[in-house]
Amino acid sequence: MSMTVLVVGASGATGSQLVEQLLIEKHKVKVIVRSPDKLPESWKTNVNLQIISASILELSDSEMSAIVSDCNAIASCLGHQISWKGIYGQPRKLVTDATRRLCKAITSNNLQSPTKFVLMNTTGNRNCDLNESISFAQKCVIGLLRLLLPPHLDNEKAADYLRTQIGQNNNSIEWVAVRPDGLINEDEVTNYEIHRSPTRSAIFNAGKVSRINVGHFMASLINNDNLWTTWKGEMPVIYSKLWVDKA
Numbered sequence: 001m002s003m004t005v006l007v008v009g010a011s012g013a014t015g016s017q018l019v020e021q022l023l024i025e026k027h028k029v030k031v032i033v034r035s036p037d038k039l040p041e042s043w044k045t046n047v048n049l050q051i052i053s054a055s056i057l058e059l060s061d062s063e064m065s066a067i068v069s070d071c072n073a074i075a076s077c078l079g080h081q082i083s084w085k086g087i088y089g090q091p092r093k094l095v096t097d098a099t100r101r102l103c104k105a106i107t108s109n110n111l112q113s114p115t116k117f118v119l120m121n122t123t124g125n126r127n128c129d130l131n132e133s134i135s136f137a138q139k140c141v142i143g144l145l146r147l148l149l150p151p152h153l154d155n156e157k158a159a160d161y162l163r164t165q166i167g168q169n170n171n172s173i174e175w176v177a178v179r180p181d182g183l184i185n186e187d188e189v190t191n192y193e194i195h196r197s198p199t200r201s202a203i204f205n206a207g208k209v210s211r212i213n214v215g216h217f218m219a220s221l222i223n224n225d226n227l228w229t230t231w232k233g234e235m236p237v238i239y240s241k242l243w244v245d246k247a
């Protein structure tokens with residue numbers, strides 16, 4: 001069944017892979033991007049793709065409600081730019097604020113059936129609903145990252161918002177927070193594994209996953225109701241089975 005899906009962070013390295021996967025599945029896709037000029041030419045002529053030119057946090061509440069009103073699913077691949085301004089400048093809570101505002105917009109529309117929300121998160125974040133244990137050394141490093149790297153805290157808070165504020169029994173929103181390990185670039189979807197919790201240390205023994213595999217898994221969650229039911233309200237971890245390090 002064709003769905004309408006909003007992707008934020010669609011101009012990014014993973015977001016663009018997710019958009020491609022959704023288009024392959026013949027869904028109607030909306031993207032909100034700051035610089036439409038940078039998007040692939042094929043997107044600009046694709047009748048199934050609607051490009052909204054805006055900076056996500058600068059949209060008003062009513063504009064956001066209107067954009068999400070016909071969406072069956074929303075996916076966020078937002079992330080801070082790897083630059084001094086991206087890491088330490090505003091908006092420090094890009095991912096959390098976008099998640100919170102998009103969820104409020106969904107709720108304000110009072111739709112008949114729940115909207116799926118898929119958040120790209122990180123294995124550096126723990127699912128506090130599960131008893132995920134990490135070593136003392138890893139706890140120290142994560143504590144430092146939380147203090148020194150605002151984007152890490154932002155990722156933690158965005159998932160916390162879904163876990164604690166939207167929760168498991170929300171009438172308007174069902175969610176999955178996907179946790180990739182170290183991201184790499186590959187051209188093709190390859191075999192990947194999904195786990196309820198990390199099977200290796202995100203800090204001292206990180207695995208790898210290609211952005212295209214992350215996009216494929218996020219699109220599959222949106223596409224496939226059985227997969228969705230399996231992971232709804234959880235924070236699945238994704239690793240590629242084999243990888244060639246290109247990035």
Ligand SMILES: NC(=O)c1ccc[n+]([C@@H]2O[C@H](COP(=O)([O-])OP(=O)(O)OC[C@H]3O[C@@H](n4cnc5c(N)ncnc54)[C@H](OP(=O)(O)O)[C@@H]3O)[C@@H](O)[C@H]2O)c1
Nearest residue numbers: 009010011012013014034078079080121122180181182183
């Ligand atoms: N690197 C890793 O190994 C790793 C591992 C696990 C998880 N993650 C998480 O995954 C995220 C996504 O990774 P990626 O490599 O796909 O990121 P990316 O290529 O840097 O994409 C980031 C996206 O966020 C958008 N964005 C950034 N700042 C914005 C702002 N102020 N307002 C609106 N949009 C903004 C960018 O839009 P523009 O194109 O307009 O800048 C872009 O679409 C990372 O940032 C990180 O949190 C990373």
